[in-house]
Amino acid sequence: MSAPDSHAPHPDMLAKTETLIEALPYLQRYAGKIFVVKYGGHAMGDAALAQDFAEDIVLLKAVGILPVVVHGGGPQIGAMLKRLGIESRFVDGLRITDAATAEVAEMVLAGSINKELVAWIERAGGRAAGISGKDAGLVRARKVERTTRDPGSAIEQVVDLGFVGEPESVDRTIIDTLLNAGIVPVIAPVAVGADGHTYNINADTMAGAIAGALGAARLFLLTDVSGVLSKDKALLSDLTPTDIAALTADGTISGGMIPKLETCVAAIAAGVDAAVILDGRIGHVMLLEIFTRRGVGTLVRAG
Numbered sequence: 001m002s003a004p005d006s007h008a009p010h011p012d013m014l015a016k017t018e019t020l021i022e023a024l025p026y027l028q029r030y031a032g033k034i035f036v037v038k039y040g041g042h043a044m045g046d047a048a049l050a051q052d053f054a055e056d057i058v059l060l061k062a063v064g065i066l067p068v069v070v071h072g073g074g075p076q077i078g079a080m081l082k083r084l085g086i087e088s089r090f091v092d093g094l095r096i097t098d099a100a101t102a103e104v105a106e107m108v109l110a111g112s113i114n115k116e117l118v119a120w121i122e123r124a125g126g127r128a129a130g131i132s133g134k135d136a137g138l139v140r141a142r143k144v145e146r147t148t149r150d151p152g153s154a155i156e157q158v159v160d161l162g163f164v165g166e167p168e169s170v171d172r173t174i175i176d177t178l179l180n181a182g183i184v185p186v187i188a189p190v191a192v193g194a195d196g197h198t199y200n201i202n203a204d205t206m207a208g209a210i211a212g213a214l215g216a217a218r219l220f221l222l223t224d225v226s227g228v229l230s231k232d233k234a235l236l237s238d239l240t241p242t243d244i245a246a247l248t249a250d251g252t253i254s255g256g257m258i259p260k261l262e263t264c265v266a267a268i269a270a271g272v273d274a275a276v277i278l279d280g281r282i283g284h285v286m287l288l289e290i291f292t293r294r295g296v297g298t299l300v301r302a303g
């Protein structure tokens with residue numbers, strides 16, 4: 001009997017090669033494709049997670065995928081408003097935004113958070129440029145119109161959300177310019193309306209409109225839950241727009257999950273292949289979702 005070969009690769013190393021081989025079909029399928037990634041404010045609280053996120057973005061870029069980042073910052077805007085003694089209220093996950101709130105939202109989103117994310121990506125070895133919807137006419141905003149109805153009442157009431165906007169049009173020139181230069185665009189959800197006012201846009205809505213305009217292959221929404229949960233808190237791993245309409249009507253989905261799923265449905269209608277809601281509290285969650293056979297989170301695609 002021959003002695004064991006002390007030069008044979010360790011089983012851990014063999015497992016690593018299996019992981020890479022498992023990733024091969026996905027690497028081939030996604031090279032050259034645009035992935036829009038929305039990084040939510042709740043998912044960016046922790047420095048280790050922010051570093052994991054930045055590394056994932058740099059890795060996607062290194063394997064030939066074209067990541068475009070759109071970020072939120074709701075909790076951070078809330079904290080700044082509190083420090084300034086300005087009260088904040090939400091309707092269906094949207095922050096009612098008066099002139100002072102719009103100013104603070106732009107300061108936090110396009111100022112501190114945008115530049116912090118760019119710095120994380122640069123530190124991870126990538127190249128990134130931070131912009132908002134205002135730069136090079138990327139996004140033109142229009143005022144959001146919302147109505148509410150008391151439970152059991154047939155009467156719709158108009159709610160004025162102030163300077164809350166939604167993308168009316170997207171001009172992709174600045175994004176293409178950055179992508180062609182090998183730079184990851186990092187986009188803050190603020191834009192100007194035809195009236196010249198600055199509008200605060202929900203970051204999910206912004207990401208969905210940009211994904212639609214770019215014909216992205218995937219839209220990822222990173223948040224602080226494992227995905228869409230049923231009433232008894234089970235993870236719903238596959239949803240169609242029809243399922244989402246039913247879950248909204250019966251109240252399973254509420255708050256911030258409403259704009260998130262509206263975004264997924266709109267992005268798919270605009271030609272995005274699939275949208276995925278992912279748990280940003282899991283380190284390297286995007287790599288798990290993209291490069292392994294078992295996806296994580298909630299995948300939304302046409303029925």
Ligand SMILES: Nc1ncnc2c1ncn2[C@@H]1O[C@H](COP(=O)(O)OP(=O)(O)O)[C@@H](O)[C@H]1O
Pocket residue numbers: 040041042043072074093204222223224225227228229230252253254255256257258260
């Ligand atoms: N059915 C549901 N499944 C999962 N989360 C839900 C559901 N309905 C409402 N939510 C809420 O939506 C939140 C995610 O939206 P939001 O707070 O706006 O996140 P982000 O800041 O990441 O955009 C969850 O933390 C949860 O409280």
Ligand SMILES: CC(=O)N[C@@H](CCC(=O)OP(=O)(O)O)C(=O)O
Pocket residue numbers: 039040041042071072073074075077093094095105164165189200201202203204256
């Ligand atoms: C109109 C509106 O609600 N805008 C959001 C913009 C930031 C955001 O969407 O951040 P998250 O993704 O972290 O929630 C806000 O003011 O909080």
